[in-house]
């Protein structure tokens with residue numbers, strides 16, 4: 554789905570790289586271009602600000618209670634939502650509202666499944682080569 | 687059976703067809719089919735093209751005849767709900783809606799039946815085969831038709847009697863595996879809502895799919 558302005562890495566790849574960085578505690582990306590590394594830093598800063606923001610819970614709370622408007626699905630290019638969903642490791646994430654919405658909203662269900670698929674593949678591509686070393 | 691001396695007006699015709707005690711009831715239905723049968727077939731055939739009938743391994747003619755029979759039953763029971771004063775032109779729109787709904791409802795039932803019909807000894811092979819076939823089938827639909835089938839599937843699965851909290855989670859799992867074709871490993875380990883949930887692993891995902899499939903089989907009366 555959404556790519557950076559420089560069209561170098563997708564949101565899903567960025568999420569996978571940040572997840573991997575959380576595990577290794579190494580938030581530097583010498584293998585990436587300056588533009589891509591900058592994008593990851595911006596996302597990392599955004600995640601921190603969302604986590605410190607008292608309204609953080611609203612990422613889930615703001616999920617519409619029924620299906621979305623046809624031209625404006627809630628999950629479309631919703632970077633904040635996916636940052637919190639994939640990278641906020643604090644416990645107590647209640648996904649029940651998300652499940653209900655995805656079942657009510659075919660558009661968001663499609664966005665969600667393709668994001669999850671691309672994120673998981675990107676993450677596996679990062680981790681697998683190291684495991685076989 | 688009494689016959690009409692002259693061709694009845696639209697309102698007289700509907701009056702005969704909706705009053706079973708009328709001596710002209712049978713003649714009314716003969717005349718009704720004379721006037722509208724071709725139109726009914728046309729509406730149903732158009733709708734069947736959207737649903738890619740041949741993908742279900744069915745003959746278009748058989749499907750159309752089945753649906754038209756269902757339309758007749760609906761008309762027998764519901765024709766009285768049409769307000770005669772709205773006129774014959776509007777009646778054609780009303781009839782088109784009846785045909786569209788009957789076709790949609792039939793095709794949704796058949797789509798799900800096609801997904802659950804296969805029974806092979808090897809459970810794992812069975813699941814894989816029917817899942818692949820279902821995915822190939824839905825990929826041929828226009829987005830609106832997919833939307834319709836998705837809503838229908840969710841609606842049925844919500845009546846499966848599981849606890850509300852679990853049913854929403856499990857419908858989501860069913861969608862990811864059966865419809866979106868995500869591997870069980872990704873659902874169990876890559877999904878941020880399940881990564882730390884000891885209740886969701888690849889075995890549990892199998893259970894969810896099988897449970898819902900048996901439920902769909904039961905509701906489809908196959």
Ligand SMILES: [Zn+2]
Nearest residue numbers: 621627658661
């Ligand atoms: Zn939505």
